[in-house]
Amino acid sequence: EAEVAQSPRYKITEKSQAVAFWCDPISGHATLYWYRQILGQGPELLVQFQDESVVDDSQLPKDRFSAERLKGVDSTLKIQPAELGDSAMYLCASSANRDSYGYTFGSGTRLTVV
Amino acid sequence: AQKVTQAQTEISVVEKEDVTLDCVYETRDTTYYLFWYKQPPSGELVFLIRRNSFDEQNEISGRYSWNFQKSTSSFNFTITASQVVDSAVYFCALSEAGGGADGLTFGKGTHLIIQP
Numbered sequence A: 001e002a003e004v005a006q007s008p009r010y011k012i013t014e015k016s017q018a019v020a021f022w023c024d025p026i027s028g029h030a031t032l033y034w035y036r037q038i039l040g041q042g043p044e045l046l047v048q049f050q051d052e053s054v055v056d057d058s059q060l061p062k063d064r065f066s067a068e069r070l071k072g073v074d075s076t077l078k079i080q081p082a083e084l085g086d087s088a089m090y091l092c093a094s095s096a097n098r099d100s101y102g103y104t105f106g107s108g109t110r111l112t113v114v
Numbered sequence B: 001a002q003k004v005t006q007a008q009t010e011i012s013v014v015e016k017e018d019v020t021l022d023c024v025y026e027t028r029d030t031t032y033y034l035f036w037y038k039q040p041p042s043g044e045l046v047f048l049i050r051r052n053s054f055d056e057q058n059e060i061s062g063r064y065s066w067n068f069q070k071s072t073s074s075f076n077f078t079i080t081a082s083q084v085v086d087s088a089v090y091f092c093a094l095s096e097a098g099g100g101a102d103g104l105t106f107g108k109g110t111h112l113i114i115q116p
Helices: none
Strands: A005-007 A010-013 A019-024 A031-037 A044-050 A053-056 A065-068 A075-079 A088-095 A109-113 B003-005 B010-014 B019-021 B024-026 B032-039 B046-052 B059-061 B064-069 B074-079 B088-096 B110-115
Touching: A005 A088, A010 A019, A019 A088, A019 A109, A031 A075, A044 A065, A044 A075, A075 A088, B003 B088, B010 B019, B019 B110, B024 B074, B032 B074, B046 B059, B046 B064, B074 B088
Parallel strands: A010 A109, B010 B110
Antiparallel strands: A005 A019, A019 A075, A031 A044, A031 A088, A044 A053, A065 A075, A088 A109, B003 B024, B019 B074, B032 B046, B032 B088, B059 B064, B064 B074, B088 B110
């Protein structure tokens, strides 16, 4: 079964450092999403791409977070500088189109900022 | 703005009991999608079901069933004859269909504990 690949699986970083996460969606999926899930909460959408274009980044803290999907395939989410409150699970998801039966989520990157 | 409320933070039942997880949503759109996901301790989100706002038929899949009622803005999930493997956090989510942005709005989740 096709999967959404994410790396690294775990990341520990010191506050004020830069950190990056990578996501490779299911082949052929045009839509890619990044979500942040704080412990004990539901995931919250950070950014949505349609191919290489940003569709929605209204919840992305743009002073420190950036996301790109240069060739419309894999994507990178960066935080610089990291803050203690950024500790969370970062989940990537993809879908073929908006009528797809369900989004497929990756296993996530667990970030701990110390 | 859209909102999903899962009022039950944690539910604990004994194996083989039936259990219902509640989900209430708010949206101004007439066309939207509702989802349920399961998140086991390993952390990945497992897709369970998607319903669109025009399909109010209840659905059954094995031990799982879903009751969608637009009149009360609810999309409840029932597990019949629960098993220990059903222990997980369950999330209800909503996606509005208007425009190009269709990210999910999740509830806070219900932690389901099935005791042997």
